[in-house]
Amino acid sequence: MRILGIETSCDETSAAVVEDGTYVLSCSIASSMRDFKFMGGVIPEEAARRQLETIMPTIERALVEAKVTLHEVDVIAVTSGPGLLGSLLVGTMTARTLALLNGKPLIPVHHILGHLSSTWLGHTDTPTFPILTLSVSGGHSDLWLRESHTKGTLLGTTLDDAAGEAFDKGAEMLGLPYPGGPALAKLAEKGDENMFEFPTPLEKQASMNFSFSGLKTSLKYLLRDKGGRETLSHSELASMAASYQRSIVRHLTSRMEKAIDLHPEVKEIHIVGGVSANVRLRSEGEKITKEHSLMLRLPSTLRYCTDNAAMIAGAAYFLLREDPSITKNPWKTEAQKAL
Ligand code: KG4
Ligand code: ZN
Numbered sequence: 165m166r167i168l169g170i171e172t173s174c175d176e177t178s179a180a181v182v183e184d185g186t187y188v189l190s191c192s193i194a195s196s197m198r199d200f201k202f203m204g205g206v207i208p209e210e211a212a213r214r215q216l217e218t219i220m221p222t223i224e225r226a227l228v229e230a231k232v233t234l235h236e237v238d239v240i241a242v243t244s245g246p247g248l249l250g251s252l253l254v255g256t257m258t259a260r261t262l263a264l265l266n267g268k269p270l271i272p273v274h275h276i277l278g279h280l281s282s283t284w285l286g287h288t289d290t291p292t293f294p295i296l297t298l299s300v301s302g303g304h305s306d307l308w309l310r311e312s313h314t315k316g317t318l319l320g321t322t323l324d325d326a327a328g329e330a331f332d333k334g335a336e337m338l339g340l341p342y343p344g345g346p347a348l349a350k351l352a353e354k355g356d357e358n359m360f361e362f363p364t365p366l367e368k369q370a371s372m373n374f375s376f377s378g379l380k381t382s383l384k385y386l387l388r389d390k391g392g393r394e395t396l397s398h399s400e401l402a403s404m405a406a407s408y409q410r411s412i413v414r415h416l417t418s419r420m421e422k423a424i425d426l427h428p429e430v431k432e433i434h435i436v437g438g439v440s441a442n443v444r445l446r447s448e449g450e451k452i453t454k455e456h457s458l459m460l461r462l463p464s465t466l467r468y469c470t471d472n473a474a475m476i477a478g479a480a481y482f483l484l485r486e487d488p489s490i491t492k493n494p495w496k497t498e499a500q501k502a503l
Contacts, residue, residue: 165484168237168262169477170223172255173247173275174302175206177215178473179223181230181237185313185481186284189230191467191474194218205342212250219258226473234266239491241480244272246303269491271480275471276304277314279436281479282472286464292431296423298416300445301437301471302328302343305374305416307423309430313482319423320372327412327439330376334383334408338401339393349442352409355402360386362411364418372419376412383408409444417448424456432459441469 166189171178180191227234242259245252256272263270279299284291294316297308305327310316325333328345335344340351362382365375386404387393393401416439424430433453439445440462453460463469483490 165238165481166232166236167239167241167271167477167480168223168226168234169273169473169475169480170219170240170242170255170259171275171278171471171473171476172215172219172251173243173245174251174471175211175214176471177218177222177254178471179219179226180472180474180477181226181232182285182474182477182481185281185478185485186286186288188285188474189232190226190228191472192222192226192229193467193472194222206248208248208250211248212254215251215254219254223258223262234262234268237266237268239271239480239484240266240268241271241273241477243275243278243476246275271483271490273476273479273483275476276306277479277483278475280308280310280434281313281482282436282463282468282475283434283461285468285474285478287461292459294427294430295432295434296420296427296430297434297436298420298440298449299437300327300416300435300439302326302332302345304437305376305439307372307374307419309423309427312486314479314486320374320419322374322376323366324375324377325380327374327376327416328437330380330412331409331439331442333380334405334412337380337383337387337393338405345439345442348405348409349444351402352406352444353402355399355404355406357403357406357410359400359403360407362407364411365415372422374415374419376415379408379411379415409442413442413445413448416445417452420449421452424452424458430458432461434461436463436469438470441466 176195178193181189240263295310299306305322307320331345335348340347
């Protein structure tokens with residue numbers, strides 16, 4: 165089953181051809197991130213305008229790299245949401261038109277289901293369910309207990325900011341460029357993560373939810389009490405970044421550990437989404453899974469952590485495999501919820 169995936173939920177325009185949910189023939193990503201870096205964040209109208217210009221060349225490139233024509237594609241899959249409205253419209257309208265003109269079935273895919281499917285890209289071994297997945301990006305932070313590729317239960321979610329947002333906003337306070345996550349992680353490499361103490365979010369709550377607003381506020385007040393970031397040395401800023409990162413990672417992994425304790429039936433642990441590119445989170449994830457004799461799976465390359473169309477094509481394959489009737493009325497049966 166060869167699927168052309170299209171993803172335009174935020175600032176990126178991506179197209180990919182994936183076979184059987186795992187074998188990536190091509191994955192083309194055009195990002196306007198470099199330009200938005202100078203603007204301090206994504207401007208939705210500008211992102212959609214650029215996506216309108218890049219979508220067809222990006223699809224062409226994905227097909228050429230995969231050495232297939234549109235006729236040789238079995239299904240077209242597209243991110244239907246959540247995301248920036250204008251950006252999503254560019255992707256869904258293009259996908260609808262291509263599907264109609266070429267007589268191909270169209271499968272709308274929930275963006276988070278895409279992230280959840282990203283761990284299979286480039287892997288051919290069989291998964292062992294149930295799987296506990298921590299899905300952390302700039303738009304969401306979720307903990308899922310999955311009984312199959314497309315079915316499961318949401319164990320916890322964020323009450324305020326997403327983990328990626330906490331990285332991005334913290335980075336902004338520290339004077340780092342957008343997107344803040346990778347920049348903050350890089351600065352943190354040179355710092356002492358034990359130098360500053362941040363509060364542990366939702367410490368006394370039994371739930372597996374996340375909250376990052378308290379951490380963010382603590383960083384703000386710490387900077388203020390120290391006289392502002394301009395007065396700090398590079399090494400102090402690096403230690404602040406490292407301590408802040410440690411607190412985010414600790415919060416994420418403490419929820420994972422709680423879920424592992426409550427669900428001893430879990431066989432594999434997955435971490436997906438943009439924040440899964442974080443080295444500190446990866447090493448902490450490895451430590452925890454080893455302690456519990458579980459298997460940790462991460463997206464096989466960093467480009468599958470952040471937004472990409474291969475994960476959308478992969479998710480569509482599993483949606484179709486678990487419910488072949490999905491193509492009959494895809495927009496109605498569309499996974500409006502992730503699982
Ligand atoms: O999944 P993604 O590409 O887009 C959304 O669906 O939101 O995630 C982007 C987020 C951004 O907040 C970015 O700062 C964060 O992932 N991110 C990181 C790292 N790389 C990307 N956060 C921490 N450390 C990283 N290395
Ligand atoms: Zn995403």
